[in-house]
Amino acid sequence: MSGGEGTREASVVEAQALSKRYGPVEAVRGIDFIVRTGERFGFLGVNGAGKTTTMKMIYCRIAPSAGSLRVFGLDSAAHAMAIKRRIGVVAQESAIDPELSVNENMLLYAAFFGMSGARARLKADELLRFVGLEGKGKAHIRELSGGMKRRLSIARALMNDPELLVLDEPTTGLDPQGRLLVWEKLSLLRAQGVTLLLTTHYMEEAARLCDRLVIMDAGRIYAEGTPAELIAQYAASDVLEIVGDAAALPDPATLDGLVRRSERHGETSYLYTDDGPALLGRLGALGFESRRHVARPATLEDVFLNITGRELAE
Amino acid sequence: MSLRTYAAFFSPNARHVFRRNLLAWRKYAWSSVTINFAEPFVYFLAIGFGLGSYVRLGGQTRFVSFLAAGLLAALPMNSATFDAAWGVYERLNTSGVYESMVTAPVDPREIAAGEYLWQAFRALLYGTLFLIVMALFGLIASPLALLALVVVTLTGILFAIPAVALGATVPYQEQLFYYFSIVITPLFMVSGVFFPLDRLPVWARDVIWFTPLYHAVNAVRPLIAGRPTVGTLGDVAWLVVFIALFMALPMARLRKKLAS
Numbered sequence: 001m002s003g004g005e006g007t008r009e010a011s012v013v014e015a016q017a018l019s020k021r022y023g024p025v026e027a028v029r030g031i032d033f034i035v036r037t038g039e040r041f042g043f044l045g046v047n048g049a050g051k052t053t054t055m056k057m058i059y060c061r062i063a064p065s066a067g068s069l070r071v072f073g074l075d076s077a078a079h080a081m082a083i084k085r086r087i088g089v090v091a092q093e094s095a096i097d098p099e100l101s102v103n104e105n106m107l108l109y110a111a112f113f114g115m116s117g118a119r120a121r122l123k124a125d126e127l128l129r130f131v132g133l134e135g136k137g138k139a140h141i142r143e144l145s146g147g148m149k150r151r152l153s154i155a156r157a158l159m160n161d162p163e164l165l166v167l168d169e170p171t172t173g174l175d176p177q178g179r180l181l182v183w184e185k186l187s188l189l190r191a192q193g194v195t196l197l198l199t200t201h202y203m204e205e206a207a208r209l210c211d212r213l214v215i216m217d218a219g220r221i222y223a224e225g226t227p228a229e230l231i232a233q234y235a236a237s238d239v240l241e242i243v244g245d246a247a248a249l250p251d252p253a254t255l256d257g258l259v260r261r262s263e264r265h266g267e268t269s270y271l272y273t274d275d276g277p278a279l280l281g282r283l284g285a286l287g288f289e290s291r292r293h294v295a296r297p298a299t300l301e302d303v304f305l306n307i308t309g310r311e312l313a314e
Numbered sequence: 315m316s317l318r319t320y321a322a323f324f325s326p327n328a329r330h331v332f333r334r335n336l337l338a339w340r341k342y343a344w345s346s347v348t349i350n351f352a353e354p355f356v357y358f359l360a361i362g363f364g365l366g367s368y369v370r371l372g373g374q375t376r377f378v379s380f381l382a383a384g385l386l387a388a389l390p391m392n393s394a395t396f397d398a399a400w401g402v403y404e405r406l407n408t409s410g411v412y413e414s415m416v417t418a419p420v421d422p423r424e425i426a427a428g429e430y431l432w433q434a435f436r437a438l439l440y441g442t443l444f445l446i447v448m449a450l451f452g453l454i455a456s457p458l459a460l461l462a463l464v465v466v467t468l469t470g471i472l473f474a475i476p477a478v479a480l481g482a483t484v485p486y487q488e489q490l491f492y493y494f495s496i497v498i499t500p501l502f503m504v505s506g507v508f509f510p511l512d513r514l515p516v517w518a519r520d521v522i523w524f525t526p527l528y529h530a531v532n533a534v535r536p537l538i539a540g541r542p543t544v545g546t547l548g549d550v551a552w553l554v555v556f557i558a559l560f561m562a563l564p565m566a567r568l569r570k571k572l573a574s
Contacts, residue, residue, distance in 0.1 A: 059417060061573075081419045089417035095410030099338035108337075111330040112418035160418075 009073055011036050012164050012195045013058055017067035020053050027053040029219035030067060035164075035197055040190055042210030043199040044300065046310065050219040051199035052092060055168045058197065059089045072163070085113065088162030090153050092169050096141050102128070103137040106156055113160040120159075127155040131185055147178025154185060165189065167198040171205060183209060203300040213300075217308040227300055234306045235298035236260045238276035242269045243292040250286050258282055263305065270305070272298065319562040322427035327420050331428020332435070334411070335401075350393045350440045354385040355447065361508065371510065379453045380535070384507030386444050386462060387534035390437030390470035391527055395498050398433050398474045399490045402481030412572055422568035430474045430561070437470025438463060448538070456540025465537065468553045469530040475557065479564035482571055506531045529553055 013035040020028040028050040035041040043051040056062045057069055060080035069076040071083045097105050106124035110116065115123065128134055131151035136144070144152065150170065157165060170186070171179040186209060190196055200206050206213050207227045215223045215230070223230055231237075242249060244267055252259040252271060258279045263270040273279045276295045283290075305311055322328055339346060358381065366377035405411035412425055441463050448454055480493055504511075504518075505527035511519055522528045533549035536542045 061416065063573075081421075084417065084419040087417075089414075091410075091413065091417065093410055095414035097334070097338075097411050097414070098409050099341065099411075100334070104337050108330060108334050109414070109418060111333075112327060112415065112420050114326070156414075157417075 009037065012072060013041075013197065014070045015054075015067065016069075018054070018057065018064055018069050019066040020050075020057060020062065021065040026219055028057070031214075031216070031219075031221045033214055033221060033224065035195065036212075038190075038193055038195055039211045040186075040196040040198070040209055042197075042206045042213035043216050044201070044203070044206045044210075044213050044304065045199070045216035046201055048218075049216045051216055052168055054216075055166050055197070055199060059087050059166050060084055085160065086163050088157035088160065088165040090150070090157050090165070090167040090170055092172070096144075096149050096152055096156070098141045100141070101137070102133065102139050102141070102144070102152060105141070105152065106137075106159060109156050110159045115159070123159060124155075127158050128152075130158075130188075131155040132181065145178070147174050147181060150174060150178065150182060151185065154182070158189075162194065164195045164197060167196065169199055169201070171200070171202065179205075203304065207300050215304060215307055217310070222307045223303070230300060230303045231298050233303075235302035236272035237274045237298060238272075238279075239296055239298045239302055240271040240273060240276060240279055241294045241296070242271070242290045243267055245269075245288075245290050245292075248288060250283070250288055255279065255282055255286075261306070265305070265311065270302070272302065272306075316562075318421075318423060319565060322421065322423040322565065323431070325421075325424045325427065327424040328427035328431060331415070331420075331425050332431045335428070335432040336435075347440070347443070350389070350436070351443050353392065354389050354444055357385055358382055358447075375539075378451075379538070380510075381508065382448050382451070382453050383462075383535040383538040384505075384531050386441060386448065386466065386538070387469065387531040388502055388505070388507045388527060389440055389444055390433075390466050391473045391498065391501065391530070393436050393440050394433040394470045394473040395477045395494065397436065398429055398477035399481040399493065400487070402429060402478050403484065403487050403490065406482055406568070406571060407487075412568070416572045422572040423565040425572075426478055426565040426568050429478050430471050433470045433474035433477075434467050435470075438467045441466035441470075454538065458540045458542060459538045461542075462534045462537040465530060465533045465550060465553070468550070468557065469526070472526050472530075472553055472557050475560050475564055479567050482564060482567040501525055501527045526553065526556055 011034045013033070015031060015033050017030045017032065018028060019026065019030050031054065043054060045051050053062070057064050057076065058071060060076055060083050063077050072086055074083055076083060097108070100108065103124060106128070107120055110120040110123065125137070128137060131154055133148060133151060133155065136148070141149065154170070167186070171182050174182065183205070186196060198209065210227065212224070212226055213230070214221045223234060225233065246264065246269055249269055252262040258273050258275060260272045260274065262272065271279065280295060301311070362378035362381045366381065369377040371377055371380060415425060416422065445454070445459065445463065480490060484490060504522060505525060511522065529549040529552040533546050533553070536546050
């Protein structure tokens with residue numbers, strides 16, 4: 001791959017040994033990943049994992065301290081302006097200009113990409129319609145709800161027809177209805193061939209929106225795969241959660257290999273199994289009766305817990 | 315200082331940043347005009363006519379016309395300083411306006427250039443209004459007074475430079491008040507706006523020579539009176555050189571904040 005004009009390639013972002021250091025703090029510690037063209041790629045992790053720093057390096061807001069980062073095949077430090085022209089950014093705090101109207105926000109942003117006049121106005125109308133803000137063009141920003149502002153920043157980020165849309169925690173702070181609306185719009189974008197790169201600390205969001213994802217913690221990437229692959233590899237198909245009763249619980253090793261692994265966090269024991277009903281039956285046969293237990297399919301939450309030893313939900 | 319510094323002034327993005335401020339300003343234009351005009355106008359009436367009736371300057375000059383020209387020269391210092399320092403701090407740290415600008419292909423130097431252009435516009439607008447009032451009071455001697463607006467505009471750009479730099483630097487917005495009260499207010503008092511400096515000790519005049527408002531006042535007053543000299547040109551040159559020398563500094567501050 002050569003520098004200069006990037007073309008449509010198999011991958012949109014390629015990072016190798018990518019690091020970012022702020023003084024003594026190493027926010028990102030040598031990560032490798034590839035985002036392929038047209039996919040929805042996610043970074044799952046808790047706050048402080050280094051997700052936002054990674055996103056900022058990708059949209060050329062900050063320069064990497066070490067390692068290589070290529071976006072559209074272009075070196076991110078040397079070709080920041082060329083990359084910015086082809087990227088859309090929905091930053092964590094919707095940085096919508098509070099002193100401008102909805103339309104003014106859209107058109108000012110368009111102007112920075114050299115778009116003006118009727119072409120920019122038509123595009124702005126089309127995008128406001130797309131995110132369900134039609135008729136809100138003249139509205140003041142303070143009249144908008146949190147969810148509307150987030151959708152406005154998505155619309156604004158699409159003004160330059162980006163090939164890659166970077167969303168940093170696109171639904172954090174939204175109510176369930178607002179979150180659903182954002183998810184719906186992102187699914188539509190994916191169908192239009194836009195590559196989506198997003199960060200989240202919601203397991204459900206990652207499972208629902210991402211074709212592939214990485215699990216990030218303390219500046220490192222610990223696992224990578226499709227949600228199903230990650231669950232199969234790091235959890236099991238089912239989880240039996242037993243609250244309390246730890247002393248009475250039989251040693252998992254004695255359960256006929258039904259338990260692939262087990263964990264204890266606080267009051268709760270987690271038994272990972274590929275056959276939930278069989279495990280419950282076996283426990284019952286051994287005379288163990290739990291007053292409080294839940295049997296459920298394994299999720300990314302379990303994967304996260306297994307890999308990092310920490311819970312994702314706050 | 316590179317060519318990029320100067321090129322930023324002529325970039326389309328600097329114009330868009332200017333237009334962004336214009337759009338925001340339009341929503342509170344009347345209060346802004348009132349505030350920026352009312353302050354010098356109150357000085358003009360109270361000190362010019364009130365105190366001025368007790369003051370005799372040497373020669374033919376009436377105190378009120380002496381003061382009015384000084385207030386016109388000082389007006390862009392006040393209009394640029396408060397608006398740029400406060401506004402830049404806000405757009406950089408609070409409202410995320412700059413943060414979203416640099417997700418588009420915008421160079422922080424272009425943002426600074428747009429802020430300078432904006433302060434040039436404000437200085438020209440408020441200066442013109444004040445000049446009209448001076449004309450209504452019969453204080454304009456010659457059409458050369460229109461050239462004073464060039465000096466006023468330059469002064470707006472000049473004072474935008476430290477204001478943008480500070481707005482892009484201080485950690486807390488309230489710290490800007492140190493600059494307003496320790497630098498701007500004394501400059502307003504000792505630069506020859508309210509009284510001629512010829513009775514000050516030489517050392518004091520030498521110190522004041524190194525401050526910008528003094529030269530703005532020195533350039534505006536003869537233009538209003540219709541009697542510019544070679545010295546007037548020297549004062550304008552002083553302002554231009556100051557701008558050329560320090561223009562890049564706030565640009566570097568903004569780049570540090572928005573591209574690292």
